[in-house]
Amino acid sequence: xxxxxxxxxxxRRESLLGEEPGAFAVARFVRVTPMKARRVGDLVRxxxxxxxxxxxxxxxxxxxxxxxxVVDSAAANAEGTEHLSRADLVVTKVLVDEGPTLKRHxxxxxxxxxxxxxxxxxxxxxxxxxxxxxPVAKAPAKKTAAKKAADTADTAKKAPAKKAAKKAADTxxxxxxxAKKAxAKKAAKKAxAxxxxx
Numbered sequence: 001x002x003x004x005x006x007x008x009x010x011x012r013r014e015s016l017l018g019e020e021p022g023a024f025a026v027a028r029f030v031r032v033t034p035m036k037a038r039r040v041g042d043l044v045r046x047x048x049x050x051x052x053x054x055x056x057x058x059x060x061x062x063x064x065x066x067x068x069x070v071v072d073s074a075a076a077n078a079e080g081t082e083h084l085s086r087a088d089l090v091v092t093k094v095l096v097d098e099g100p101t102l103k104r105h106x107x108x109x110x111x112x113x114x115x116x117x118x119x120x121x122x123x124x125x126x127x128x129x130x131x132x133x134x135p136v137a138k139a140p141a142k143k144t145a146a147k148k149a150a151d152t153a154d155t156a157k158k159a160p161a162k163k164a165a166k167k168a169a170d171t172x173x174x175x176x177x178x179a180k181k182a183x184a185k186k187a188a189k190k191a192x193a194x195x196x197x198x
Contacts, residue, residue, distance in 0.1 A: 041094030
């Protein structure tokens with residue numbers, strides 16, 4: 001893209017896309033509440049353009065028809081102005097901002113009137129080309145695996161020493177306990193033998 005074309009780009013495009021390739025489309029003053037439109041926008045965020053259009057075509061929400069038109073328009077803008085392939089486009093952002101609210105009144109009982117808010121939305125859809133992931137960070141992963149192996153080897157070396165010391169202490173205690181029991185039994189037998197003799 002030439003310098004003159006870059007200068008002609010709007011501030012809105014700069015805020016949405018920056019220097020990355022892609023396009024956007026906006027539908028303003030749409031007569032649907034922002035909350036309902038956001039639910040539909042969440043359905044298609046992150047999908048490819050063709051998948052998003054197929055999803056919106058059969059979505060039961062009333063706002064799906066409007067979001068369908070905006071996604072289709074954004075894809076057409078990307079094809080026309082940026083010369084991108086429609087098959088590679090992904091819906092990266094779906095922004096739904098609140099527009100002006102129309103205030104109406106409805107008659108109620110005893111001469112009263114209650115206000116009815118008819119809300120509007122500004123729907124913005126941004127599409128960008130699909131980015132392929134390149135496996136670049138595999139070399140550091142091997143280093144960390146080597147470090148983990150060295151750490152486990154160190155702990156393995158330390159662990160047998162601790163286990164050996166613990167086993168030695170257990171065997172010493174075990175040797176002392178039966179010896180005490182054996183001497184006590186022998187003493188008891190001698191005492192019974194002496195009683196029988198006398």
